[in-house]
Amino acid sequence: MTQQVTVKVGMADLNIATDGALIRTTGLGSCVGVTLYDSAARVAGMAHVMLPSSEIARESAFNAAKYADSAVPALIALMEEAGASVKRMVAKMAGGAQMFAFATQSDTMRIGPRNVESCKQALSLLSIPLRSEDTGANYGRTIELDSRTGILTIRSVQYGLKEI
Amino acid sequence: MSDVYGIGAFKLDVLREIGNIGAGNAATALSRLLDKPVDMAVPQVSLLPFEQIAEIVGGSEQIVIAVFLRVEGDAPGNMFFIIEEPSAKRMMHRLLSLDIREQEGYSEMELSALCEIGNILGGSYLSSLADFTGLSLMPTVPSVAVDMAGAILSYGLLQFGEMGDSALLIETSFLEGRDLLEGHFFLIPDPDSFNKIFRALGVTTE
Numbered sequence: 339m340t341q342q343v344t345v346k347v348g349m350a351d352l353n354i355a356t357d358g359a360l361i362r363t364t365g366l367g368s369c370v371g372v373t374l375y376d377s378a379a380r381v382a383g384m385a386h387v388m389l390p391s392s393e394i395a396r397e398s399a400f401n402a403a404k405y406a407d408s409a410v411p412a413l414i415a416l417m418e419e420a421g422a423s424v425k426r427m428v429a430k431m432a433g434g435a436q437m438f439a440f441a442t443q444s445d446t447m448r449i450g451p452r453n454v455e456s457c458k459q460a461l462s463l464l465s466i467p468l469r470s471e472d473t474g475a476n477y478g479r480t481i482e483l484d485s486r487t488g489i490l491t492i493r494s495v496q497y498g499l500k501e502i
Numbered sequence: 503m504s505d506v507y508g509i510g511a512f513k514l515d516v517l518r519e520i521g522n523i524g525a526g527n528a529a530t531a532l533s534r535l536l537d538k539p540v541d542m543a544v545p546q547v548s549l550l551p552f553e554q555i556a557e558i559v560g561g562s563e564q565i566v567i568a569v570f571l572r573v574e575g576d577a578p579g580n581m582f583f584i585i586e587e588p589s590a591k592r593m594m595h596r597l598l599s600l601d602i603r604e605q606e607g608y609s610e611m612e613l614s615a616l617c618e619i620g621n622i623l624g625g626s627y628l629s630s631l632a633d634f635t636g637l638s639l640m641p642t643v644p645s646v647a648v649d650m651a652g653a654i655l656s657y658g659l660l661q662f663g664e665m666g667d668s669a670l671l672i673e674t675s676f677l678e679g680r681d682l683l684e685g686h687f688f689l690i691p692d693p694d695s696f697n698k699i700f701r702a703l704g705v706t707t708e
Contacts, residue, residue: 349656365653367656369653388663404667438647438657479653
């Protein structure tokens with residue numbers, strides 16, 4: 339039996355998987371894992387988004403994978419190089435939790451929901467349908483997308499495995 | 503902000519001393535709580551890529567118990583007190599005489615107790631730091647979570663996220679020798695707070 343290759347995506351990072359490989363990112367808290375999949379080309383892409391908008395970047399040459407608004411286009415570009423077409427892409431996403439509950443709700447503390455909102459906006463700008471999501475709540479997630487099937491597996495401490 | 507990234511050896515020593523004073527006081531508080539000696543490692547001050555930070559506590563998916571406090575005042579930042587599950591259970595047993603069965607999860611009572619421990623330790627860390635620097639530093643009400651280390655720690659890195667892909671943090675481990683209670687203190691001052699801390703201590707920042 340051959341082992342399926344797993345491509346790892348770090349925090350504020352993006353990558354693609356082809357040829358039946360898996361693509362995975364661990365420990366999503368308020369971060370959002372946005373995945374895109376082209377079932378005809380069997381190209382899977384994943385971005386581990388940390389912040390909602392690149393407008394707040396205070397660095398000059400920023401990392402596109404870190405912000406929702408820049409990560410989605412960057413991921414699409416990478417997938418198209420591998421033979422995918424943006425017209426066939428469907429999205430799934432997970433994460434955007436609120437890990438800690440506070441009485442005072444400053445904007446920073448609400449970062450999870452804001453990340454989710456911003457990812458949805460970036461997808462709808464490019465008319466990519468959001469097939470399913472597992473976002474919000476207050477727990478961390480590890481996600482894995484299979485480039486053969488487009489199934490997104492979500493693992494969490496409290497709820498175990500879940501497929502969307 | 504290039505200052506933080508090009509931070510010199512002397513400033514790193516200053517930050518290490520901050521970890522030493524803060525965590526030293528917290529370790530003393532913990533030692534009183536447990537009525538046992540608590541040892542502390544030399545604080546580590548490092549500029550780490552986001553990806554590597556969770557490695558300190560056993561990797562991004564390692565399940566940990568974390569008490570999070572936001573530091574408010576003159577030099578805002580984030581503080582985490584992180585312990586691994588077996589340690590937390592043993593500590594509960596010692597402090598509250600709660601019966602530890604090999605049960606999954608935590609009762610409300612246990613979580614509340616952990617939160618309070620975090621509160622006491624975080625408070626003693628910060629008050630010693632405030633005394634030392636003359637800055638006003640106040641912890642928010644603590645919040646506790648049992649989850650993957652990566653998911654928890656990323657929460658404290660958001661302020662650094664706007665600046666780059668790595669964060670400067672002060673980490674101190676402590677352990678209670680025989681029962682193997684092991685924990686970590688993370689102080690992650692906001693990027694803008696470093697210069698305020700240096701200035702308060704009379705370290706020249708250009």
